[in-house]
Structure formats: C-alpha cells, structure tokens
Amino acid sequence: AQSVTQPDIHITVSEGASLELRCNYSYGATPYLFWYVQSPGQGLQLLLKYFSGDTLVQGIKGFEAEFKRSQSSFNLRKPSVHWSDAAEYFCAVGAYSGAGSYQLTFGKGTKLSVIP
Amino acid sequence: DAGVIQSPRHEVTEMGQEVTLRCKPISGHDYLFWYRQTMMRGLELLIYFNNNVPIDDSGMPEDRFSAKMPNASFSTLKIQPSEPRDSAVYFCASTSRDRGETQYFGPGTRLLVL
Numbered sequence: 001a002q003s004v005t006q007p008d009i010h011i012t013v014s015e016g017a018s019l020e021l022r023c024n025y026s027y028g029a030t031p032y033l034f035w036y037v038q039s040p041g042q043g044l045q046l047l048l049k050y051f052s053g054d055t056l057v058q059g060i061k062g063f064e065a066e067f068k069r070s071q072s073s074f075n076l077r078k079p080s081v082h083w084s085d086a087a088e089y090f091c092a093v094g095a096y097s098g099a100g101s102y103q104l105t106f107g108k109g110t111k112l113s114v115i116p
Numbered sequence: 117d118a119g120v121i122q123s124p125r126h127e128v129t130e131m132g133q134e135v136t137l138r139c140k141p142i143s144g145h146d147y148l149f150w151y152r153q154t155m156m157r158g159l160e161l162l163i164y165f166n167n168n169v170p171i172d173d174s175g176m177p178e179d180r181f182s183a184k185m186p187n188a189s190f191s192t193l194k195i196q197p198s199e200p201r202d203s204a205v206y207f208c209a210s211t212s213r214d215r216g217e218t219q220y221f222g223p224g225t226r227l228l229v230l
Contacts, residue, residue: 106159
C-alpha cells in the first residue's frame with residue numbers, strides 16, 4: 001500500500017518570501033501525485049497533479065511541483081508567497097491495487113502561516 | 117458547474133442519535149468518495165462508489181456507519197447510533213473516468229456529537 005509523508009507540520013514564512021513544502025511518498029511504481037489546499041472551513045481544492053511526462057508541473061495560484069523519482073519526492077514550491085496563501089496543504093498519492101480498486105492516500109498536511 | 121454539494125454544512129447531535137450526511141456529486145461524474153478528516157488521523161477514505169455501486173468500503177470504521185448511492189446524483193452516509201468519537205469533518209468527492217484520477221471535493225460537513 002502507498003503512503004505519504006509531509007515532514008513539516010507547520011511552516012511560517014514572510015510575505016514575498018519563497019516557499020517549499022516537502023512531500024515524500026512510498027509506492028512500488030510511479031503513482032499519481034497531487035497537491036491540494038484547504039482554507040479554514042473549506043473543502044480541498046486541487047492545486048496541481050502529476051501523472052507522467054514533464055517532471056515539473058505548474059498549478060494554479062503560481063504554485064509548481066517537481067517529481068523526483070530518485071528521491072520519491074513531490075515538493076511544492078512558490079517563488080513569492082502572498083498572505084492569501086495561508087492555508088493547509090495536503091500531498092496525496094493515488095494508486096490502483098491489484099484488485100483494480102483505486103485509492104487516494106493523503107499526507108497529514110502542512111499548515112502554512114504567512115507573516116505580513 | 118455547481119461543484120460537489122454537501123448538506124448539512126454543520127451538524128450538532130447527541131450521542132445515540134442517527135446522523136445522515138448528504139452529497140450530490142458533479143453531474144456526469146461516475147465515481148463518488150466519502151472521506152473523514154480528524155486532527156488525529158488526517159484524511160481517511162471511508163468508501164467509494166462507481167456507477168452507484170460500492171467498490172471499496174474497507175475504510176468504514178464499523179457497522180454503525182453505512183453509505184448508499186441510490187442514483188447517480190445522490191449519496192448518503194449514515195451513522196447510527198452516533199458517538200462522540202465520530203465528531204469530524206466528512207467530505208464527499210467525485211470524479212469521472214475522463215478526469216483520470218483527479219477528485220473534486222465538496223465543502224464538507226462538520227459533525228459534532230455531544
């Protein structure tokens with residue numbers, strides 16, 4: 001079964017600073033990889049996804065993520081953080097089981113605080 | 117597109133009562149997922165349906181939980197009887213085969229069992 005680790009529970013950055021949120025996964029093959037964002041009291045919004053091809057993927061709101069197979073990582077980055085980016089960010093791994101069922105496994109999330 | 121719709125948005129009930137959560141997936145989506153989010157356990161998949169048929173319910177915590185999908189536009193998650201440890205945010209998500217594996221989430225139902 002797949003698993004996802006987000007090593008940072010909480011990160012604080014200053015507005016305008018760059019951001020990198022870490023995500024490591026465990027899966028035997030190349031999984032489907034996602035980053036979602038959750039604002040307080042809201043549902044999860046998809047930021048970006050990686051299925052195959054170019055390992056650097058662009059998402060909404062100026063975010064990007066890079067898939068590194070050798071490191072089993074899919075880190076999320078943004079060059080300049082805005083106060084509105086304060087939220088919780090979830091990395092997720094999707095994979096099919098041998099029986100054909102599909103499961104999306106989430107990391108525990110990283111809460112981002114932004115200092116004005 | 118209206119997105120995934122969930123109701124109620126908030127529910128407060130007393131232990132032992134029956135709770136029913138509702139979900140309307142995005143029109144045309146043939147996969148529907150129910151998740152539970154808690155501080156301790158994060159986001160957990162409870163059950164998912166394909167074409168209204170339950171495919172994997174291995175995440176359903178116990179017999180007190182049941183889910184149905186009587187048609188393509190409606191699903192319910194029922195807890196009977198409810199317990200304080202069921203307090204969580206319950207999310208519904210949907211997708212379709214041509215959306216690949218991307219799931220679209222509803223706003224969630226925040227459940228508090230006293």
